[in-house]
Amino acid sequence: MPRRVGCRDGRRRPGYRRKTRVLEIEGSPGRQWRREQSRVPRRNRGRVLNPPASEARVGWKRAITGVWFACVIAGSLLPLHWKTILRTNGPLHVPLHFAVFAISGMLTLSFARSLSGKILICSALIGLAFVLEGLQRAFNPIRFEWRDVLTDGGGVLAAVFFASLSPSRTSR
Numbered sequence: 417m418p419r420r421v422g423c424r425d426g427r428r429r430p431g432y433r434r435k436t437r438v439l440e441i442e443g444s445p446g447r448q449w450r451r452e453q454s455r456v457p458r459r460n461r462g463r464v465l466n467p468p469a470s471e472a473r474v475g476w477k478r479a480i481t482g483v484w485f486a487c488v489i490a491g492s493l494l495p496l497h498w499k500t501i502l503r504t505n506g507p508l509h510v511p512l513h514f515a516v517f518a519i520s521g522m523l524t525l526s527f528a529r530s531l532s533g534k535i536l537i538c539s540a541l542i543g544l545a546f547v548l549e550g551l552q553r554a555f556n557p558i559r560f561e562w563r564d565v566l567t568d569g570g571g572v573l574a575a576v577f578f579a580s581l582s583p584s585r586t587s588r
Contacts, residue, residue, distance in 0.1 A: 474527075481523045488516055492548040496556045510567050517541060517568040521575025534576065541572045 491504075499505055504512060521541055528534040545568035553560045 484520065484523060488520060489548065493551055493555060513564050513567040514571040517545065517571030518574045521572045522579060525575060525579045538572050538576060542569050545569065
């Protein structure tokens with residue numbers, strides 16, 4: 417009995433289909449021998465070759481994150497008269513800062529695989545808050561708003577808190 421392909425010990429992996437090919441053997445005219453051939457090279461048998469569906473969605477997630485940050489940066493650098501038209505300088509100014517950086521933190525913390533990666537992402541987000549406030553100061557006749565930077569940092573910390581509550585995925 418031929419060895420089953422897919423696992424090292426010969427058992428068939430769930431969801432694995434064998435590919436068979438009919439080969440004509442020279443020297444025995446008219447007879448066809450069915451020979452099982454795996455399309456998986458011998459060195460890769462027993463390993464997962466196709467990434468899970470969650471790994472395939474990472475590309476879309478990165479694209480959505482990129483579009484999100486482009487909108488955040490563009491919205492932060494709008495001229496002052498546009499911000500008054502859009503009413504972003506009213507009573508919702510501080511909660512909007514908090515929500516934007518909390519959402520940004522949730523989007524980017526899902527890419528971190530270790531604690532040092534999470535620390536690096538949080539530092540980068542707080543650095544982005546400093547840079548955006550500095551650019552707003554350069555483009556608009558306003559003073560540097562430290563309160564907004566602190567609010568942005570609070571949003572990042574809230575994202576870390578909510579990310580720690582979500583179940584971790586160890587399937588990577």
